[in-house]
Amino acid sequence: MSKNLRITNNRFIDQTSKISFKFDGKTLYGFKGDTLASALLANNIHLVGRSFKYHRPRGIMTCGSEEPNAIVQLGKDPSMTEPNTRATEIELYEGLEASSQNCWPSVNFDIGAINNFFSPLIPAAFYYKTFMWPANFWKLYEYFIRKSAGLGKSPSQPDKDIYDHRYLHCDVLVVGGGISGIMAAKTAAKNNLNTVLMDDKNTLGGTTLFQQNECFKINNSYSNEWIKKEIKTLNSFKNLTIKTRTSLAAYHSYNYLLARENLTDHLDLNEKKDKIRQRLWKIRAKKVIIATGAMERPLIFNNNDRPGIILSSSIKKYIDYYGVKCGKKISLFTNNDSAYETAISLNNSGVSVNSVVDIRDKTNSLIVKQAEKLGIKIHWKSSVVNTNGYKKINSIEIMKLSDDNTATVGKKIIEECDCLGISGGWTPRVHLFTQSGGKLKFRDEDNVFLPDKSELDQISIGSCNGDFELDEVIKNSVKLTNNFLKVNNNDYENLEIISSKEIDKKNIWLLPSDIPLGKTKPFLDFQNDSTANDVKLALREGFKSIEHVKRYTTTGMATDQGKLSNMHALGIIAETAGVKMGELGTTTFRPPYTPLTFGVIVGRNVGEFFDITRKTPMHDWHVDKKAEFENVGQWKRAWYYPIDNENMHEAVQRESKAARDSAGILDASTLGKIDIQGSDVSEFLNRVYTNAWSKLEIGKCRYGLMLNEDGMVYDDGVTTRLSENHYLMTTTTGGAANVLSKLEDYLQTEWPELDVYLTSVTDHYGTVSICGPNSKKILSKVIPDLDLSDKEFPHMSFKNALIDNIKCRVMRISFTGELSYEINIQSSYAKSVWEKCFDAGKKFNITPYGTETMHLLRAEKGFIIAGQDTDGTMTPVDLQMDWIISKKKYDFIGKRSLYRSDTIREDRKQLVGLLTEDPNEILEEGAQIVGKTNKQPTEMLGHVTSSYFSPNLNKSIALAVIRNGKKLKGQKMFVPMKNKTISVTITDTVFLDKENKRLNA
Amino acid sequence: MFLINCPYCGERDQSEFSAGGEAHIVRPKQPTELSDNQWAEFLFMRKNIKGVQFERWNHSHGCRKWFNMVRDTSNDKIHAVYKMGEKPPIK
Structure with a gap:
């Protein structure tokens, strides 16, 4: 450490506790209480980075959050390193490691600095203007621009903090x-x-x-x-x-x-x-x-960005607070009184002040008089017109200002210095x-x-x-x-x-120079490297709004949000355009005031806490059976259960076959369940579903389709009448929360007269679904007392039952087209009932199946999945589900929309089945469908919504929406893929068991 | 981030609520008797006022109750909250 840059009698920095740190690989020393910036300055290091565009050497300029230049990469650990931190805000600690940014191979020798020599060729918006054409070259340009630009490196590993x-x-x-x-x-x-x-x-x-x-x-x-x-x-x-x-x-x-x-x-x-x-x-x-x-403003003059040029008040803090001299021969340049406070502080600490250059006429405030008493030299009505020194300032050029302040006059004085304090007033x-x-x-x-x-x-x-x-x-x-x-x-x-009171005030936004403006570099935004010339160019090119000039020149758009540069940019724009600054307004300041780490923004919500994971009561069983899981909303649902080295296709084929041949078991606990009670429930259901509910008897189940008021399918599910005034509605897994809030909305705002109460019970019950021709035999072993005869317990009905004295509800409903039962039981017992059913079914090769098989089985039957085969643009009529729309009901949600001019159009997209010419060809979901292949461009008629290979039919099947599809049954269509075109035929949506015989097998 | 005075629970953070669009749009009692244009007016047309606006809000992560709010969209000032079915306390 250069001892002579520290003053000894300092009250804020503990000069007995030495701290070692590394900057650009070099080990240096500072004291407890230092910032990285004050410690670097104490080691006589000013040059800490290269500028963004021209790669000019840049030094520490401030002592606070507004620092534009001294932004460093902190730390080396790939999980902890942090880019773009301000050296002026980093408190020094033992073991700190920091390095310069935006320079290669090093801050002292930076190849990009060649940009500085070409700078006349890189005006404002250079990149916008130059790399516009040819358009397809952008990919190439971008690669090189990104490589040479950029401030710092983001960490490559997860943050451990x-x-x-x-x-x-x-x-x-x-x-x-x-x-x-x-x-x-x-x-x-x-x-x-x-x-x-x-x-x-x-x-x-x-x-x-x-x-x-x-x-x-x-x-x-x-x-x-x-x-x-x-x-x-x-x-x-x-x-x-x-x-x-x-x-x-x-x-x-x-x-x-x-x-x-x-x-x-x-x-x-x-x-x-x-x-x-x-x-x-x-x-x-x-x-x-x-x-x-x-905060103190800089002054805008030629070459005002050299290392060693520091805000005057920061020099004062470095000497008075940190006990660090920013130089040995310091000059000051000001338009106001506060630089004299710095001059006096430096003088009192034994640092020689060359002179104060003041653009004002001689003024006699208390503080100026005190400075004069101390013998500090003042150049009145003068300006610094240029600075010299490449990696650090070594002299300044001073000239007198003309009477109208637009030019410099007289003889040039060259003053040697190793630091220049600048003060342009306060913001x-x-x-x-x-x-x-x-x-x-x-x-x-x-x-x-x-x-x-x-x-x-x-x-x-x-x-x-x-x-x-x-x-x-x-x-x-x-x-x-x-x-x-x-x-x-x-x-x-x-x-x-x-x-002390400031008596005289004077401000010149862009200080005059003895050389033409075009040949000078008066920096406005130090971090984004934009100069006063860039702003003037933007105005010449026709930009008027401050917001446009800002974006065109990128002034004020760096990580410091232009804390230092905005006022001068506004001033120069106002002056050049001849308007008042008050009328010009400012650009918008947006949060955060200083950059925040992503870590602090997300807090504890990382990894497994990022989002809630919902698991069914049987989840552990699925894990034991090595199930693969699928995310459905927040739920983890068993997707398929591979045995040995089966891939997904093989597992699903096996599961699908077993479910139809003998028995399958599905965890249906995630389906939304809403408990509905009250004396007006049947009227309520009449209003929210498209079909009629008045005649649903106690103990019966009914499938319902729910629309939005615009007539489009919103959700579907089975609702069971448990007792006179008590119903249980099921919804899709993903739609549960939205359906509940939609129903609440209608109840509270449109139909407050209805006596209906809704409670979400999704998590309260686990649901075991067993299906297949042997499901009745299996259920009779689990609940021997229950009469499962078709007469007593037909399709679409429900029974209360007991399993080991625990109450449960059994529904005979089917989403697969097979004979099928669903047991709903309090969640805490669901896993044990699942295991009971599984054990009882072993004799029948009961096969656990996941969501993929469930989707395949329902597709064989042409049952829709709301959200997969519908997308918010499908009416029940489009889905060929006209049968579910009650003709008798006066009203239900969405009814009026079903005969709007748009919804009765015959050429709407409609749901159809598709069979591929080659039965082994499986279509891709989302693939587009066209009518002709010989014409280009050809019209897209629709797309595939669901597609599977059916092991039960031994061929590929698909559902699709196609314009005017209902009338095109039997017609050939084409699905163009990347390497081939697949021929398909439009069919009915039901591929298997059209007569529904299997439901009563 | 607003501080919303739920008519049922009192002051709560905005993150507990969800907005539900313009208030006082009554669902027609006899939709079948409306022309396409009249139905479209109810279904699609909403005001987007710069200034005082009447809105529906739901205390979705609280009591789940819907209520109405009078809010100035130009400065986010909430002038009043009131229960569903009640008349707006200001015009």
Whole structure:
């Protein structure tokens, strides 16, 4: 470490605890309390990255979240590495490893820097303009552009860190722990309000914490001493929560805010282990006080981007807080008073200040006079017109400004320096205010946008509200806070405040130079490498809206969201276009204020917690039998049960054959089940299903089709009448929740007069479905007391029964076309009943089958699956299910839509069966169907919705929707595939057992 | 993220609710007597107002009750919530 860059008598950095870290592979040393940036500067390292477009060397420019240049890759572990982190925000810890981004092979020798020499050839929107044609070359261009661009590398392995989310409710949230925030939090806490104070730094106090200057005193103490006492008093309030290292990311309506708390990022590698890394606070605050302060603006002049050019206030923080000298010969360049604070701080710490270049005429504020008293040289009414030095600044060129400020005059002075502090005034941090929907107003006097109107219960205080002088900050913050909280805290009355006041203000957005503008490089957006020239070019090319100029030039679109660049871009646009800045407006600030890690956004919702997994009561049995599973909504359903080395096709063929030849067993527990009770249920069912329900007897089941009001099929299922006023409705697995909420909607809003109650009981019952010619024999072994004769227990009926004294409901219903029974039993018993049925069926080779076989079996019978054979555009008539539409009912959901001009069209797409010419050819689901092959382009007539090889028919079968399909029965069609065209014939949808004999086998 | 005052449960986070479109569209009592145009008016036509709008909301992850809301879509201010069947408290 270059010892001579540290001053020794520093109160914030513990110079006894040395920390080693690595930057670009080199081991360096810093101290506890340093940021990566301050430690690098202490090691005399300014060059930390290359710029995005021209690969120009870039150095640390700020000391906070607005940093555009010093963005580094943190860590090397492929699961933990993090790109685009700001060196100015990373607290140093033992073992930290960081590296530069956007440079190859190294930051000191970067091949991409050749772009800088070609920069006249790379104007704004160069990429848009150049790589437009030929269009099919884009693939090639993209490959190279992506390779040479890009900021950092994303991790290639899953993140091992733990993240967390928590809710927080409070009366008052104060954002920002500077002087205004501290006073506001204390005022709120003193008045018994449940208060939270947040700041993104590791300590409270803001810049006042290290402001030790004769010109800024409170009650005869330096302002830093006063604020330290104030911070101490905060600890006595039990109703005040202080969160440091917590960055407000987003401010939404209804005072809902998101904040990211860094919990372990500052800890040594071994201390981080097994702890929560970051936490996202979801905050609902009754009142919000924004005290986010202001950030310093750069100045826009030729070559203002060299390493060693740093915001003046940051140089002050590096010397006063971190005890780090940013250089040995520092020059300052300003348009306002605050650079003099830096000059005085440097001088007091023994760093020689070459001079202050001030674009204003001589001014006589308290602080300027003090600087002059210390013998600091000032170039009045002058400007820096150029800087020199490639990897680091080594001199500046100073010239006088003409009287109209549009040109430079006189002799050029060359001043040697190794660091240049720049100050272009201050920009209030209004980001959170605008995120919350607040409108801004413009103050011409010092060119700032300030909070104006807001719909929310909030205020902005301090410098984010445009108060830049210490006495005004205190006076106005106290007044605003008292009014806002309707309290009267008089702690801050009668304070004796000494504050230097800025007398003269002057601003030039784009400073003049002695060489023509076209040959200069005045950078606006340092991270995205756009210059004032680019913005001017955009205006010349006809762009007028600020939002368009922003996108065309990419100014303000980098990861820093243009925190430093936006004001100057606006200023230059307004000036060039001859409009007032207030009228131009700003671009939109969007959350997050600073980038968030994906980890903290998802919190604990990763891996198995990403989404709920629903398992049936028999799930473990399926796992034991090595079933493959299919996701249906959140459910895990057994898909098929391979034996030995069977593939899916083989397993499904075997299962399908067994179910029809002897017996199959299916876990149907996932079907939606809605318990319906009340005296008006039959009327209710009449209104929600297309068919008639009034005459359904107790103990009988009926299939129903449910439409949307637009006449399209929505869901289907069997409903059973359990007793006089008690029904059990089943729905599709995926549709269960939606059907329930749709039915609730109608009951609550359209038909409140109906006495009907709906309860979801999907999870309450497990359902064992056994089917096949031997299913009756098997069931009689499981429930010997039950009379299974066709007379007593016919198809579409239901019986209450007991299995080992446990009540269950048995329905004789079928989705396969086979004789079939479904046993519904309380979930906790379902697995044991399943096993009972399986054991009882062993003699009959009972075969467990999954969803794939179920789909195949129902397709053989031409039964639809809502959602597979329908897609929200199919009416029952399109499905050739006219039989299920009651002609007698006056109304049901969707009835009127069934004879709209569009739904009665005869050439709608209709459901048909398809048989392939070659019975072994299996069609692909989703394949398009055409009528002719000799004409191109040919018309698509429809598509395949379901397709299987039927082992029971020994041929391929498919269902499809085809335009005017009903009338095309027997016609030949074609299914063009990538390598061949398959000939098919349109048939009836029912392929097997048209007479339904098997139901009573 | 709104804070919604469910008429049955009180103030809850927006994430517990789902929006259900424009309110006070009564399902015709005799749909069969409507022309295609009249039915289409009920079925498809919805307002999309910038300003004060009457909306249906459902406390879907709470009491599952439907209710109505008067909301200004330009600033998301909720002026009133009221139960189904009740008259809007403001015009």
